[in-house]
Amino acid sequence: MINDKPISRFQNDSTMMKNLKVRNTTQSIWFSIMWIAGFATLVVLLLVVGYVIVQGGKVINWEFLTTPPRGGLSGDGGISTTLGTTVYLVGLTLLIATPLGIGAAIYLIEYAGEQGLTSPVMRVVISITNFAVETLAGIPSIIFGLFGYALFVSTLQFGWSLLSASLAGACLVLPTIIRTTEEALLTVPDDYRRGSLALGATKWQTLHKVVLPAALPGIITGIVLSVGRIISETAVFFVTLGGSHRLPTSIMNGGRTLALHLYYLAMDTNAFDKAMGTGAVLVVLIILINLSINVISTKLTAKVRGG
Amino acid sequence: MNTTKLETKNYNLFYGNFHALRDISMQIPEKKVTALIGPSGCGKSTFLRTFNRMNDLIAGVRTTGEVYIDNKDIFSIDPVALRQNVGMVFQKPNPFPKSIFDNVAYGPRVTGMRDHKKLEEIVESSLRSAALWNEVKDDLAKSGLALSGGQQQRLCIARALAVQPSVILMDEPAASLDPIATLKIEDLIHDLSQNYTIVIVTHNMQQAGRVSDYTAFFYTDDTRTGRLVEFDETNTIFTNPKDQRTEDYITGRFG
Missing domain, CATH: 1.20.5 (Single alpha-helices involved in coiled-coils or other helix-helix interfaces)
Structure with missing residues (x-):
């Protein structure tokens, strides 16, 4: 007891x-x-x-999607050219931002750290760069618009054009791409790097044969996030892309993206239903993009993990 | 004695201001298994990494003294070339997130081999030498990460063999494995020593006794600076050590 x-x-x-x-x-x-x-x-x-x-x-039908907007104050017509312009702008912006962003992230994570350990000057440069990237990510997008207007539209005389807009848009999404790529590289275990180097691979071979493939899901997520950012952005493109409702025929032409078109419809016309219709298309696009991020990263991660 | 494969003379290593290894002079014989034993923090893994210059990748590492492979100064050899001759197997199995085939073919591929027939031959013979071929020959396309821990470690050994090194460094290769997988690795080490010079770091006295021909006992005092206390045939170290500290360590009085 x-x-x-x-x-x-x-x-x-x-x-x-x-x-x-x-x-x-x-x-x-x-x-x-x-x-x-x-x-x-x-x-x-x-x-x-x-x-x-x-x-x-209520307004979305095949005709709405495939006819160009008539322009002017009526709000008549569809959204075909703005869809086209959006696609062009996304493509061109990514073409500029992706290599720069991924390159910068690789440098910061894979190379700069090493140099920073041996050189105090490099250490300062690296911390300034990191701070700059963080700050850029938090800056209101209209600032990128103003900068883009001042530099690309006016000083360099690219005018309101796909070129000006995609350069300004690239500045906007660069921090996103750099950050997500950095995070993706940091999640790659050092064991992979050491294993590769110990087999007599050079640092570059290690990077592009082992590290980058392992980081790919994260990098792609960053790029797709940027696509969403460009599609939904208005402020930057309002001052760099102009407002033409026609489909651009060269990178020196202006145009309007879906989001810009939505803005013009809501502010300048009485076609509020058309604005809603454009909004619905935008929302569906963003949902599709987010779904694709999930699918892509799950699939790629499974592939990387050897599922 | 046998031909000397690896040799250090008055070798010192510093991490920044910290003196990690002091005056290590040692001759490691060719095509034998040499075990490095000693308590944690005595510098045996650091010493091991000297031979493929992996310490070069750690910031602030500085060395003095001489290190030779086949009587050639290793610091005069390009580290990339050196590592093709001196393979390494790590404590934690670290196969790449690639297929079994691509894992083993990785080394030959980075050195420029493109001929698929030849790669297939190398993959098969490396996997055979690593005693893994029979278990994986039907799914070479499967990811290396899908294998068990013991199989992963043998895959890593096969991967190292595929580069056709003459030396294999092993840093506690069985530390994360179960007893049966450990035995398989030990058998493998024994077989490989016919063709390769093997240097193995181990915490496991029995393992050192089972697999090695020579044993080096490293020890450190309060300064945490590693020294080589005694180096001899494994038999001698285990039955008739000259130094009291070696005897205390192998009989389990400390460490």
Whole structure:
């Protein structure tokens, strides 16, 4: 009986049981609060997206998607040329930003750290660069617009054009691409690098045969995120792309993206239904892009992990 | 005695201001297994990495003294070329996230081999030498990461063999493996020593006794600077050590 003491204390101590009840109740209350918060977020999201899609859905049909906007104050016509311009702009912006961003991230993670260890000057340069990238990521996009206007549109005389807009857009998405690529490179285990170097591979071979393939899912996620950013951006392109409703025929032509078109429709015309329709197309595009990020990164990660 | 494959003379290594290895002079014989034993932090892994210059990758490392492979100063050899001759197997199996085939073919490919027939031959013979061929020959396209821990480590050994090195450095190659996988690795080390010079770091006394022909006992005092206390045939070290500290260590009185 004496030996049973610890067990009997555990089973019979009524304060202990009471305590347990209180602790369980506290837990239930907090879980309920968090459940409500989660549910509320979901409802708000569905309301916004649902409203835009339902309202916009009324004007969306094949004709809306395939006819160009008539322009002017009427708001007549569809959105075909703005879809085209959006695609052009995304392509051109990525063409500029992706190699620069990935290159910068590789340098910062794979090479600069090493040089920073031996040279104090390099250490300062690297920390300034990192700080600059972080700051750029937090700057309001209209600042990139102003900069793009001042430099590309006006000083370099590219005018309101795909070229000016994609250069300004590249400045906007560079921090995203650099950051996501850096994070992707940091998740690649050093064991891979050491394993490769120990086999007599050069640093460059190690990078492009082992490290980059392993980091690819993260890098692609960054690029797709940038696509979403370019599609939904208005401020930068408002001042660099102009507002022509025609499809650009060269990179020196201006145009309007979906988001810009939405802005013009809502502000300059009475065609609010068309604005909603354009908005719905935008929202669906963004949803598709986010879904594709999930699919791509799951698939690629499984491939990398050898699933 | 046998031909000397690797040799250090008055070798010192510093991490910044920290003196990690002091005056190590040692001759490692060719086509034998040499075990480096000693308590944690005595510098045996650091010493091991000297021979393929992996310490070069660590910032702030400085060395003095001489290190030779086949009587050639290793610091006069390009590290990339040196590492093709001196392979390494790490403590934690680290196959690349690639297929089994691509893992083994990695080394030959980085040195410029493109002929697929030849690569296939090398992959097969390396996997055979690493005693893994029979387990994986039907799924060479499978990811190396899908193998068990012991198989992964043998894959890493096959990967190292594919470059046709003459020396293989092993840094506690069985530390993360279960006893059966460990035995397989030990058998493998024994077989490989017919053709390769093997230097193995181990924490496991029995393992050193089982696999090695020669044993080097490293020790460190309060200064944490590693020294070579005794180096001899494994039999001698285990049955008749000259130094009291060696005896204390191998009989399990400390460490």
